Amino acid sequence: xxxxxxxxxxxxxxxxxxxxxxxxxxxxxxxxxxxxxxxxxxxxxxxxxxxxxxxxxxxxxxxxxxxxxxxxxxxxxxxxxxxxxxxxxxxxxxxxxxxxxxxxxxxxxxxxxxxxxxxxxxxxxxxxxxxxxxxxxxxxxxxxxxxxxxxxxxxxxxxxxxxxxxxxxxxxxxxxxxxxxxxxxxxxxxxxxxxxxxxxxxxxxxxxxxxxxxxxxxxxxxxxxxxxxxxxxxxxxxxxxxxxxxxxxxxxxxxxxxxxxxxxxxxxxxxxxxxxxxxxxxxxxxxxxxxxxxxxxxxxxxxxxxxxxxxxxxxxxxxxxxxxxxxxxxxxxxxxxxxxxxxxxxxxxxxxxxxxxxxxxxxxxxxxxxxxxxxxxxxxxxxxxxxxxxxxxxxxxxxxxxxx
Amino acid sequence: xxxxxxxxxxxxxxxxxxxxxxxxxxxxxxxxxxxxxxxxxxxxxxxxxxxxxxxxxxxxxxxxxxxxxxxxxxxxxxxxxxxxxxxx
Numbered sequence: 382x383x384x385x386x387x388x389x390x391x392x393x394x395x396x397x398x399x400x401x402x403x404x405x406x407x408x409x410x411x412x413x414x415x416x417x418x419x420x421x422x423x424x425x426x427x428x429x430x431x432x433x434x435x436x437x438x439x440x441x442x443x444x445x446x447x448x449x450x451x452x453x454x455x456x457x458x459x460x461x462x463x464x465x466x467x468x469x470x471x472x473x474x475x476x477x478x479x480x481x482x483x484x485x486x487x488x489x490x491x492x493x494x495x496x497x498x499x500x501x502x503x504x505x506x507x508x509x510x511x512x513x514x515x516x517x518x519x520x521x522x523x524x525x526x527x528x529x530x531x532x533x534x535x536x537x538x539x540x541x542x543x544x545x546x547x548x549x550x551x552x553x554x555x556x557x558x559x560x561x562x563x564x565x566x567x568x569x570x571x572x573x574x575x576x577x578x579x580x581x582x583x584x585x586x587x588x589x590x591x592x593x594x595x596x597x598x599x600x601x602x603x604x605x606x607x608x609x610x611x612x613x614x615x616x617x618x619x620x621x622x623x624x625x626x627x628x629x630x631x632x633x634x635x636x637x638x639x640x641x642x643x644x645x646x647x648x649x650x651x652x653x654x655x656x657x658x659x660x661x662x663x664x665x666x667x668x669x670x671x672x673x674x675x676x677x678x679x680x681x682x683x684x685x686x687x688x689x690x691x692x693x694x695x696x697x698x699x700x701x702x703x704x705x706x707x708x709x710x711x712x713x714x715x716x717x718x719x720x721x722x723x724x725x726x727x728x729x730x731x732x733x734x735x736x737x738x739x740x741x742x743x744x745x746x747x748x749x750x751x752x753x754x755x756x757x758x759x760x761x762x763x764x765x766x767x768x769x770x771x772x773x774x775x776x777x778x779x780x781x782x783x784x785x
Numbered sequence: 786x787x788x789x790x791x792x793x794x795x796x797x798x799x800x801x802x803x804x805x806x807x808x809x810x811x812x813x814x815x816x817x818x819x820x821x822x823x824x825x826x827x828x829x830x831x832x833x834x835x836x837x838x839x840x841x842x843x844x845x846x847x848x849x850x851x852x853x854x855x856x857x858x859x860x861x862x863x864x865x866x867x868x869x870x871x872x873x
Contacts, residue, residue: 413861462858473858475867493835498786501794558787559804560836626786667835674856682849688835689852 383409383453385730386472386481388460388672391419392716393708393723394487395443395452400727400746402450404736409481410452411474413459416517417444419489420709421716423512425541428758436516436716443720463672470703483703483730486672487723490687490709493664495530495555495564499627499636500662508663512538515545523659527636528552529624530663531570533761538661540614550655551610553619553638555662557645564664566645567606567620573763625652627660636660666713666761673710676701681775685768686712687761694776695747697726705730712768713761714754721750792840793833795826803840814841814853824854827862 385401387394390412398408416422418440426434448454455474462473463484470484492507499505504523506514508530511522525548528535539549557565564570610617619638625647626637640651666687673691674680678699680689693699693706707726708719725746732739754766762768788801798821806812806820814837817823823837824830830837838853859868 459861461861461863475863491831494832496790496792496800496836498790501791556787558800560792560800560839562839671856671860674852675858675860680850680852 382469383407383479383481384734385409385483385485386411386470386479387485387487388412388463388472389419389485389487389489389708389710390414390417390444390454390456391487391489391708391719392421392439392443393489393710393719393726394419394485395440395447396720396723397485397487397705397707397727397730398447398452398723399443399450400724401730402447402452404728404731404734404739406731406734406736408447408452409479410447410454411458411460411472411479412454412456415457416440417454417456420509423509423516423538423541424716425516425544426537426759439716460672463676465676465701465703468703481703483705483733485705485707485726485730486691486710487706487708487719487726488669488672488710490666490713491669493667495662495664496558496560497529497555497624497627497662499629499633500660502627502629502633503631504629504633504658505627505660505662508535508538508661511659511661512541515542515547521545521547522661523633523657524548525550525657526659526661527624527655527657528661528663529555529636530564530661530665531618531620532564532573532663532665533759534666535661535663536574536613536618537759538663539616543614543616549616550657551617551619551622551638554623554641554645556623556625556639556647557641565623565641567641567643570620623647624660628654633658633660666709668710668712670710673699673704673706676704678704679779681772683712683768683771685762685764685771690772692776692779693772695725695750695773696729696743697722698729700779703733712765712772714765715757715759715761717753718750718757721746721753725750792836793821793823793826793830795828796822796824798823798833803837807840812841814838815855817841818854829857829860829862830854 384406385408387410390410401408421436421440424436458474469480472479492509514520514522555561606621610619622638623641624636625639635656640648678691705726707722728743790800
């Protein structure tokens with residue numbers, strides 16, 4: 382039996398493993414992927430100070446630091462179930478069953494699909510899959526692609542694909558249906574992009590965001606949105622065009638684009654075909670919470686955090702004894718926040734395991750999480766702090782009802 | 786085109802089947818799943834779960850504290866041999 386098991390070898394899981402190991406605990410980290418690093422592996426972007434954040438080298442640094450502290454890793458090991466038996470958490474993997482007193486769920490996030498007619502053709506992939514192919518496996522997803530869905534994640538990955546020499550014909554919205562809804566509405570998409578406009582090198586977008594301070598101006602922004610789109614890193618971003626169909630015989634050969642009005646409704650007769658050999662669908666990220674759900678952890682739906690999140694407090698404890706969470710399972714944020722949360726979770730676990738005198742260190746680490754959040758370059762949701770506050774309030778209510 | 790679009794690949798459930806069922810029975814995400822089998826295939830609903838949720842969400846009041854579609858182990862596909870394997 383291990384003192385601690387972390388499920389997920391991403392930034393949160395590894396940093397938690399490091400802080401536990403530094404306090405003398407024996408730690409095992411499990412991950413279903415064949416390399417350590419999680420979603421961090423795919424990241425590559427230029428920071429405001431001009432240096433580059435390279436996910437592969439950041440992952441490597443974390444992984445090596447953990448190994449040097451004696452942390453064990455078992456990769457290629459999907460966990461298919463967990464359950465509580467007495468004081469122990471039992472972890473079921475394909476080849477063996479493990480047990481521990483302290484379990485951290487750092488399972489990260491998954492991507493929401495964007496259903497557009499033809500989306501089941503070979504050659505259609507999530508934008509995150511294109512990122513992994515390009516940055517991790519160094520395989521081009523194709524020569525020329527179209528990205529359906531304009532959001533923070535897809536914009537960042539479009540730039541990475543461009544750096545890798547993959548041509549992006551355009552980014553456009555999906556056709557409106559009962560599922561795509563908000564992502565197909567030009568004004569709502571523009572609203573969601575305004576808070577990340579500082580990332581855009583294009584002067585048009587930068588100036589535009591200053592002009593579009595109020596709703597009226599935003600509407601104007603969409604109404605007068607240039608017919609040929611705005612280019613960012615030479616990629617046309619079309620907020621007034623939607624992909625109505627992905628076509629091809631046995632695999633992707635192209636997409637049909639049509640003009641849309643400010644509400645996302647199609648303009649009849651405006652269809653045009655664009656030849657491509659791959660298509661990325663980008664529906665955004667949601668917390669990957671399956672294991673917390675099978676463990677019967679209470680949940681709350683918090684839109685600002687990307688979906689249902691397991692109830693937890695600032696020390697990353699859940700209401701279930703010995704079960705902790707860190708990283709994107711608690712809400713969609715960047716890797717730096719995940720690393721900071723991992724440190725807090727690791728210290729909390731060490732405290733539970735009987736290491737004394739950690740209270741101040743835990744408080745400081747919670748402070749670091751907040752500072753990291755305030756200084757984050759990319760925020761996936763503009764009101765993430767409000768979402769975090771909601772979880773804390775829920776925790777207060779929950780603990781109140783249980784002890785009453 | 787949109788009507789024939791597949792939403793649940795494992796059980797080959799179309800967009801049209803889900804929209805019509807949701808309208809006809811004014812049902813919850815769980816009922817929509819059980820009536821159409823969307824999300825009940827090999828992958829355990831890993832891809833279509835949120836789409837099924839969204840198609841029912843307009844008809845029901847989303848409960849903030851309840852996950853609409855239950856998660857059940859195994860949460861990753863696993864062979865029967867491994868599932869019931871004797872460890873000795």
